[in-house]
Amino acid sequence: MMKAPDVAALRAKFGPACERSAVSNGDHIVWVAKARAHEILAWLKTDQGYAYLVDITAVEYRDPELPLEVVWTVRNLKTVQELRVKVGLDPKAALAVDSVVDLWKGADWLEREVFDMFGVLFIGHPDLRRILMWETYAEGYPLRKSFPLRGHFSRSEQTRQALAGQPESHYSLEELSIADEYQNLPPDVRERLKQGKRGFVE
Amino acid sequence: MGLTLPEGAGTTVSSMSPNWMTTRMDALVNWGRSNSLWPMPFGTACCAIEFMASAAARFDLSRFGMERMSFSPRQADVLICAGRLPFKLAPVIRKIWDQMPQPKWAISMGACASTGGIFDTYAMVQGIDTIIPVDVYVPGCPPRPEGLIYGITLLQKKIRGESLLDWDLRNEQMTGPDGLFVPARKIDEVSEPFGNSVHQTRSA
Numbered sequence: 001m002m003k004a005p006d007v008a009a010l011r012a013k014f015g016p017a018c019e020r021s022a023v024s025n026g027d028h029i030v031w032v033a034k035a036r037a038h039e040i041l042a043w044l045k046t047d048q049g050y051a052y053l054v055d056i057t058a059v060e061y062r063d064p065e066l067p068l069e070v071v072w073t074v075r076n077l078k079t080v081q082e083l084r085v086k087v088g089l090d091p092k093a094a095l096a097v098d099s100v101v102d103l104w105k106g107a108d109w110l111e112r113e114v115f116d117m118f119g120v121l122f123i124g125h126p127d128l129r130r131i132l133m134w135e136t137y138a139e140g141y142p143l144r145k146s147f148p149l150r151g152h153f154s155r156s157e158q159t160r161q162a163l164a165g166q167p168e169s170h171y172s173l174e175e176l177s178i179a180d181e182y183q184n185l186p187p188d189v190r191e192r193l194k195q196g197k198r199g200f201v202e
Numbered sequence: 203m204g205l206t207l208p209e210g211a212g213t214t215v216s217s218m219s220p221n222w223m224t225t226r227m228d229a230l231v232n233w234g235r236s237n238s239l240w241p242m243p244f245g246t247a248c249c250a251i252e253f254m255a256s257a258a259a260r261f262d263l264s265r266f267g268m269e270r271m272s273f274s275p276r277q278a279d280v281l282i283c284a285g286r287l288p289f290k291l292a293p294v295i296r297k298i299w300d301q302m303p304q305p306k307w308a309i310s311m312g313a314c315a316s317t318g319g320i321f322d323t324y325a326m327v328q329g330i331d332t333i334i335p336v337d338v339y340v341p342g343c344p345p346r347p348e349g350l351i352y353g354i355t356l357l358q359k360k361i362r363g364e365s366l367l368d369w370d371l372r373n374e375q376m377t378g379p380d381g382l383f384v385p386a387r388k389i390d391e392v393s394e395p396f397g398n399s400v401h402q403t404r405s406a
Contacts (some may be wrong), residue, residue: 133325136291142324151324156326159332160381162289163296 002068006048007083016039038098041072045103050074050083053100056110058118060091060145069191070097070120079201080148091144099124134165207271219369228366236361237267237306239354242302243279244295247285248314249344256347275301279335280357284344286314287327298336305371307337307361309353312344319343335375335383 007030011018014099017036032040036180044050054073063070067088073084089095099122100107111122112131119141129135133142138161139152151158182190238402241263257263266307275298287295299308302401308332313319316330327333329345337360340353349352377383 131289139324147324149323155328155332157326158289158291162292162327163333163381165290165293167290167293167297 008175009048010040013043027082027084027090029086031086031088031178033099034087034089034097037072037085038083038100038103041074041085041100042103044074044083044085049076049080051079053104053107053110054113056107058114058120059120059149060143064145067091068095068118068120070114072100094121095119096181098116098121101125117141134162134167136161137191152175176192210240210383211357213301216391228364229404231366232362232364235356236372239266239274239361240270240277240359241268241274242272242281242298243284244281244298245284246287246291247312247314247344249284249315252344252347253260253282253311253350254283256350261351263354266351266358268354275299278302279306282311282350283308283315283330284311285319286312286319287333288325289327290325292327292333294331295330300374300376304374305364307357308334309338309340309357310336311340311350311353312342314343314353316341332387367391 005020007018007021007028010030011021014032014036015118017033017040019031019033021031029048054072054075055071057069057071059069068091069086069088069093073082074085087097089097095118097120099111101111102124107133108125108127112127112129113129114131115122115125116130130137139158140147142151153161161178203206230356256266257268263269264360275281279302280303281299283295288296300307308330310316314326315330316322316336318326322328322341330336338357340349342349375383378385380386382389
């Protein structure tokens with residue numbers, strides 16, 4: 001079992017911003033204020049040695065009174081301690097928290113996934129796009145409790161929209177292998193790529 | 203020459219030279235086509251593991267002329283969709299199918315490819331026959347290699363019954379303006395209500 005992380009130090013430093021804490025099956029969980037979450041995570045990373053971001057995810061409970069939680073799991077690799085940091089959001093209001101991509105570059109795709117599945121906006125994210133569903137996906141956010149298992153649209157409409165998708169346009173120019181050769185491309189092709197017209201041969 | 207033609211399809215005629223044979227053109231061409239199918243493997247899930255087992259030494263697909271996996275659709279004859287197909291891959295399999303030259307056939311391997319299987323969700327195509335035309339459905343979750351090989355022999359049987367004069371095997375078939383390969387009336391005639399509501403039909 002992991003050693004208990006120093007939740008007391010967090011409480012002493014940030015006071016009321018650390019709303020409550022709990023231990024569940026040996027996992028230490030702290031709920032923090034939304035406005036100071038980024039600050040607390042930065043402090044955990046630089047001052048407390050929680051340098052490794054394990055995962056970012058979100059939870060929506062069946063009880064509509066409970067908040068939707070965004071969850072960061074961070075680990076101190078030296079002391080082998082793990083801490084789960086949670087922020088509660090009102091599921092009826094607009095969902096937004098501060099991005100931590102400036103702290104951990106690996107948070108990029110994790111935050112995109114949470115945005116894709118829950119619709120949580122990460123303020124300050126450099127490239128917040130859908131990552132699992134295609135970019136023109138119009139049915140909403142699949143892991144929200146208000147989302148029916150089979151989706152909102154009929155099967156035929158889903159098929160039609162999926163077939164209308166351009167798989168190439170899902171990727172940014174940097175993700176396509178052509179990006180390395182960008183400077184060597186003919187000017188008209190470069191112009192077309194700049195306008196976002198990808199995957200067409202005219 | 204060691205050719206095995208269907209019974210009654212051809213007769214060898216002895217004449218001055220021993221290198222003579224008469225047969226029906228259809229029988230000869232279909233014999234060649236059915237015994238040298240090059241599969242385009244479209245493996246997305248556990249069915250692909252069984253498909254690989256079919257191609258490996260114990261079950262040995264090359265006994266049926268499928269030695270060469272054609273990983274380029276342009277040289278492929280039969281598309282084998284082994285595994286579930288999410289909506290995100292729907293335009294991909296449609297593009298692969300359109301890139302394959304005629305004559306071409308498709309095998310839907312396993313429950314998920316055929317009907318969506320247990321994945322009756324927002325993300326999954328409910329049967330690849332909503333995206334491309336399918337010749338043989340192989341049931342199972344996943345089907346054993348024997349099951350797939352039985353499906354392949356069924357497809358070979360179908361190919362032996364085809365005619366060179368059937369222009370459907372020559373002309374490239376693209377979807378019409380409504381996005382369907384065949385008219386909606388024909389689809390509704392042979393299919394049952396389908397989808398996430400009883401009021402939906404396959405052609406809708």
